[in-house]
Amino acid sequence: MSNGFVYKRGKSKYYWIQYYRNGRRYRESSKSTKKMVAEKLLARRMGDIAQGKVPGIHFDKITFKQLADDFIRDYQINEKKSLKRAKQSIKHLTKFFEDYKVPEITTPKIREYIGMRLEEGVSNGTINRELSALKRALNIGAEQTPPAVDRVPHIPMLKENNVRKGFFEHGEFEALYKVLPDYIKGISKFAYSYGWRFNEITGLTWSHVDREQGIVRLEVGETKNDDGRTIYLDEELKAVFDHQWEMIKKREIITPYVFPNKNGDGRIKDIRGSWYKACEVAGIGKRFFHDFRRTAVRNMVRAGISERVAMMVSGHKTRSIFDRYNITNNSDLKMASQKQAEYRKSLTATFSATVADFPTKKGLAKTG
Template identity: 40%
Template sequence: MGSIYKRGKTYWVKYYRNGRPCFESTHSGKRSVATRLLKIREGRVAEGRLPEFRILKTRIDDLVDLYLKDYENNGRKSLVRARQFSELIKERFGGMQAAHITTEQITDYRTERREEGVKDSTINRELAALRRMFRLGQKQSPPMVGPIPNIEFVRENNVRKGFFELEEFYALTGALPDHLKVTATIAYFTGMRLGEILDLRWDHIDWDSGTIRLDPGTTKNDEGRLLPMMSDVRETLEQWRLNTMKDWPKCPWICHYHGERFSRIYRAWRTACKRVGLEGRLFHDLRRSAVRNLVRAGVPQAVAKKISGHKTDSVFNRYNIVSQGDLLEATKQISKYIHKKRNQIKNGYNLVTISHPEIQSASQVIEK
């Protein structure tokens, strides 16, 4: 027979499993909560469905440690971001038993983050980290957690639609410092991601074949790519290499500032964008522009995806942005096509015409 007792202001329950006493805190000062928990535990003992004692002892801090260890062991590139998510989760749920975290508490967490002005997309990433923690705990032997609480994700509506027309790109590069001109030129004409560009070394360039090699494991999807160098990219890289070999001959990095590899570009980027009236544009808009240009140049989508590194059609198509100019150009093309077809039709056969009102009235009189 179980019992209820109090430690300080918190009620605890005591029940027996296989003849051994089990003690569990209700984390509540209400006796009704303790009564309900005791009935649940005794019922599950009778049915043989009571979670293992390890599950009842697991705290969210244990799952956070498991989550970060998984990132470190697998060498994931977003470890810094994972640590940020972990701090937020520990700040809200730290010290709590994982078995006691409910969907209602998770919903409250979303509400609080929204009130702090955090975007839904960011909150979704944080909750995805929490779900990952629970799943890792479930995979342990023996399991560290039981059933995972339902975690709802809201639909995101923050798909970026920015891109650069060619004249805008040239205006921007004119305002960028030399070391960022190289970075921006590679992004605009190849569609490479910023992280991929910053990892480039001179030995990744094959001058004879005119290609840039991305090794497996250095890209977002860990797959290697071979990218052709357009004339703008080649000319920019050749000039930059001459400057590098002259002043910093031992520097292996393509993207460097005075021979030192750099990792932050945003202050200089924002300054240049503001100077040429393109405030609010993102560096990633260069990648969208590259995909857009590939499609408009008639490059087959399968080939374009290989160049850009997209694995799915859905994400690739999101980058293929349509502008007002594209719509006007499509209208011109349709008009030319229709005009050409009309000229091919002889004697006006099958042409769609609208009769003059007087002629139409006369025909109606004749029919009567």
């Protein structure tokens, strides 16, 4: 072959091959003592080069760690809001794939990883997030020039049926609200009413608020889905914002946040300790702040607010996610049964009244 040949290297018992691509020399062991094996490998490499592909030896040198680093760098460059979750996924993937080269990341190995994580008691949803990170890392490698990945293997995803269904009945919220620390009460009432995410509420500054008009606005890029959002506060929430404004003025502490932390000098970061303690004192069991998001959606829909408007208020971009939160509980099912029974009774009553008013044959005969 004009651009490559097979040879023995020093005292090595294996045959080696040498070839060129774009003026660059490549040397590769066939890992075989048979010259025919080496010739076939050389033919395969030359065929790849003829098709404009990068020689396979290139991919043998790329490790999972390199792919993982490029994946995290992509998240950082694009300022993706889920960077923290992405790092957690990569951390778990690295424990298994750290020393793997690109050609070694195969579907059977990925299934092995899934099995390991299931044995550790990890939920299907969490494993799927990790598999999505793996797929994205491989795709980023495949999109590079020259590519770091020659092919992305099939990555099987697990069926998810672990959507939380927690939400607050109004009495439960009232019980919790009474025992919450003062600095958490405002964000809780806001979340209960409008279903905004924890970080969206705790990140609110007075520059987002028009107190005179009772408007709160997040600009494009400030939300999880990057869409802007505007809501009009009801009278109860206006009072909450007025109270926050007065409290900040009394403290004379300069802070831009509408709902500052316990010390009043910065943003609220973590409320879990105080939150879980309040849930226990209120006697409502373990709840999550995110349950407000489901509760607000359900309450808006049941209050007669159109689903489109409810999605705009809560910040749900896709219908599928919104549907997950518009949850039906046992009370809803019981109410539906009662309404059906009432409807059937009304039909029976209407039918009976119609029959009573309809003249019988005997009556018609007399009339005639």
